[in-house]
Amino acid sequence: MPVQVQISLSPEAAADDKAIRRISGTLAKLHPSDISGIRVIKRSVDARQRTIRINLTVEVFSGKETVVPFINPFVSKDVSREKEVIIVGAGPAGLFAALRLIELGIRPVIVERGKDVSARKKDIARISRDHIVNPDSNYCFGEGGAGTYSDGKLYTRSKKRGDNSRVLELLCFHGASDNILYEAHPHLGTDKLPGIIKGIKNSIVEAGGLFLLEKRVTDILIEGNSIKGVIVSGNEKLFSSHVILATGHSARDIYDILRMHEVKVELKPFAMGIRVEHPQELIDTIQYHGNARGNYLPAASYNLVKQVDGRGVYSFCMCPGGFIVPSATSQEEVVVNGMSPSGRNSPFANSGIVVEIKMEDVMKYRNHGEFSGLEFQKEIEKDAWINGGKTQSAPAQRLTDFVAGKLSSSLPKVSYSPGTTSSPMHDWLPPSISRRLREGLKLFGSAMKGFLTDEAVVLGVESRTSSPIRVPRNEETLEHISISGLYPCGEGSGYSGGIVSSAVDGMRAAEAVARQLSS
Numbered sequence: 001m002p003v004q005v006q007i008s009l010s011p012e013a014a015a016d017d018k019a020i021r022r023i024s025g026t027l028a029k030l031h032p033s034d035i036s037g038i039r040v041i042k043r044s045v046d047a048r049q050r051t052i053r054i055n056l057t058v059e060v061f062s063g064k065e066t067v068v069p070f071i072n073p074f075v076s077k078d079v080s081r082e083k084e085v086i087i088v089g090a091g092p093a094g095l096f097a098a099l100r101l102i103e104l105g106i107r108p109v110i111v112e113r114g115k116d117v118s119a120r121k122k123d124i125a126r127i128s129r130d131h132i133v134n135p136d137s138n139y140c141f142g143e144g145g146a147g148t149y150s151d152g153k154l155y156t157r158s159k160k161r162g163d164n165s166r167v168l169e170l171l172c173f174h175g176a177s178d179n180i181l182y183e184a185h186p187h188l189g190t191d192k193l194p195g196i197i198k199g200i201k202n203s204i205v206e207a208g209g210l211f212l213l214e215k216r217v218t219d220i221l222i223e224g225n226s227i228k229g230v231i232v233s234g235n236e237k238l239f240s241s242h243v244i245l246a247t248g249h250s251a252r253d254i255y256d257i258l259r260m261h262e263v264k265v266e267l268k269p270f271a272m273g274i275r276v277e278h279p280q281e282l283i284d285t286i287q288y289h290g291n292a293r294g295n296y297l298p299a300a301s302y303n304l305v306k307q308v309d310g311r312g313v314y315s316f317c318m319c320p321g322g323f324i325v326p327s328a329t330s331q332e333e334v335v336v337n338g339m340s341p342s343g344r345n346s347p348f349a350n351s352g353i354v355v356e357i358k359m360e361d362v363m364k365y366r367n368h369g370e371f372s373g374l375e376f377q378k379e380i381e382k383d384a385w386i387n388g389g390k391t392q393s394a395p396a397q398r399l400t401d402f403v404a405g406k407l408s409s410s411l412p413k414v415s416y417s418p419g420t421t422s423s424p425m426h427d428w429l430p431p432s433i434s435r436r437l438r439e440g441l442k443l444f445g446s447a448m449k450g451f452l453t454d455e456a457v458v459l460g461v462e463s464r465t466s467s468p469i470r471v472p473r474n475e476e477t478l479e480h481i482s483i484s485g486l487y488p489c490g491e492g493s494g495y496s497g498g499i500v501s502s503a504v505d506g507m508r509a510a511e512a513v514a515r516q517l518s519s
C-alpha cells in the first residue's frame with residue numbers, strides 16, 4: 001500500500017518533480033533508494049495569504065510496489081450488429097451516452113446537425129470576420145457540442161463524484177492530460193478540446209457506432225405515447241424505439257418540435273447578465289496580493305457571489321487568460337461567452353456576471369406559458385444585436401460607467417474579435433437585471449479591491465448560462481414523463497449544466513436505456 005502524505009510547497013518547488021519526490025519520501029520516512037514511484041493525487045493553489053503555497057497530496061510507493069495507473073480504459077466492443085439507439089446531438093451528453101452504450105453492448109447512432117471540429121472552425125472564424133452566423137455550425141452547434149471551443153473547465157458542483165471521475169478518466173483515455181484527475185480546478189483549453197473530441201469520435205466509429213454529421217433532426221416520430229424515431233433534414237426517417245435527446249439548451253427548434261407534438265415541458269429558473277473583462281495582470285495582482293504571477297503560478301481567477309434584493313448575483317464560467325467569444329446560434333442575436341487556451345495565456349480575464357431570473361421577470365411573456373423564459377431570453381439577445389449595431393459587434397460599456405449609469409465615451413481594447421459598440425446597457429437591459437447587476441458589481445468591488453475599475457469592460461449579453469426549460473422525465477427510468485422511449489438528457493433537458501455534469505447525464509441515460517432493453 002502506498003503511503004499518503006500532504007505537502008505544501010512554494011510554486012517553484014511544486015513545479016519540480018524531483019523536489020516533490022524527495023520531500024514526499026522524507027515525510028513517508030522512506031530512504032530515496034526504497035522509493036519505487038510517486039503519484040500526485042490532489043493539487044491546489046492556496047492564495048489566501050501573501051505567501052502563496054501549492055498544496056499537494058502525494059502517494060509514495062516503495063519496494064516492489066508499482067504506481068497503479070490512474071485511468072480505467074474505455075472498454076470497446078464490436079456493436080456494429082447490435083440493437084440501435086438514436087442519440088440526437090454530439091455534445092458531451094451525446095458523446096458520453098454513446099461511449100457508455102458501446103460499453104454496454106448497444107450500437108449508438110449519433111445524429112448531429114453541425115460539422116466536424118475542423119470544418120466548424122472555419123464557420124466560427126466567419127462569425128468574427130464577416131458577422132455571419134451559420135445556424136448549424138457555430139460556437140454551440142457541431143461535433144463536440146457547445147464546450148468544444150471553450151475553457152473546458154471540468155469542475156462541477158454536482159455531488160455524483162464517482163461518475164464525474166469516470167468522465168475525467170474517459171477524457172484522459174482520449175488524449176487529455178492526466179493532471180485533470182488531481183487538479184482542484186481542472187480545465188482542458190480550447191486548443192486541446194478538438195483533438196479529444198476527434199479521439200472520442202474514433203472510439204465510437206471503430207466500435208461500429210454510426211456518426212452522422214450535418215444532419216439536423218427536423219421532427220420526431222411519435223405513435224401514441226411512444227417514440228418511434230426521428231426525421232432528419234426534412235424527409236429522411238431513422239427508426240428506433242429509444243431516442244436520447246441531447247441537443248443542448250440552444251436548440252430552440254427542438255423545443256418548437258416538442259411544442260408542436262404537445263410533449264410536456266416546464267418553465268425553469270435560469271440566469272442572465274453580462275460578461276466582464278479585466279486585464280489578466282490586474283486580476284493576478286489582486287488575487288496574488290500584489291505579487292507578480294511569475295512563471296509558476298496559473299493565471300488567477302475569482303468566484304464572486306452576492307445577494308441583491310433577494311436574488312443571487314454571481315460570477316459564472318470565469319476564463320482566466322481567455323477570450324470573449326460570439327456564441328449566437330442565429331443571425332439576429334448577440335450572445336457572449338468565454339473560452340481559454342490550455343495555457344490561459346491571453347492578457348485578458350473574463351467572466352459572466354449573472355442574475356437569477358424568476359417567474360416575475362418573464363410575466364410579459366406569460367401567454368407563451370412554459371416557453372415564456374425562452375421568449376424573454378430571445379428578446380434580450382435581439383436587443384443586444386440591435387444595440388450592438390445589427391452585427392455580431394457586442395454592446396459594451398466600461399464597468400464603472402455601467403455601474404454609474406452612463407454611456408462610455410470610449411472603450412478599451414477587448415479580446416472579443418467581432419468588435420464592440422458603446423451602448424447604455426444599464427438603460428436597455430430589463431431593470432430587474434440591470435439594477436441588481438449594478439448593485440452586485442459594487443459589492444464585488446468592495447469584496448475584491450481593484451475589481452471595480454474603468455480598465456474593465458462589460459459586454460452583452462450573457463444569456464445562455466442554463467436552459468430556461470426543463471423536459472421532465474421519470475427519475476427512475478429517465479424517460480420523458482409521458483413519452484416512452486424518449487430520454488431527454490444533458491443541458492437541454494434542464495437536468496445538467498456544464499461539460500462534466502452533462503457527460504454524466506449522458507452516461508446515466510445510456511444506462512437507463514440498457515436497463516430498459518434488458519428487462
Ligand SMILES: Cc1cc2nc3c(=O)[nH]c(=O)nc-3n(C[C@H](O)[C@H](O)[C@H](O)COP(=O)(O)OP(=O)(O)OC[C@H]3O[C@@H](n4cnc5c(N)ncnc54)[C@H](O)[C@@H]3O)c2cc1C
Nearest residue numbers: 089091093113145146147150152153217248490491498499
Ligand atoms: C463558449 C462556451 C464556453 C463554455 N465553457 C464551458 C466550460 O469551460 N466548462 C463547462 O463545464 N461548460 C462550458 N460551457 C457550457 C458547456 O459547453 C455545456 O454545458 C455543455 O456542452 C452541454 O452539453 P450537452 O451535450 O448537453 O449540449 P451541447 O454541448 O449544447 O450539445 C448539443 C449538440 O446537439 C446538437 N443539436 C442541436 N439541435 C440539433 C438537431 N435538431 N439535430 C441534430 N443535432 C442537434 C448541437 O449541434 C450540439 O452539438 C461553455 C459553453 C460555451 C458556448
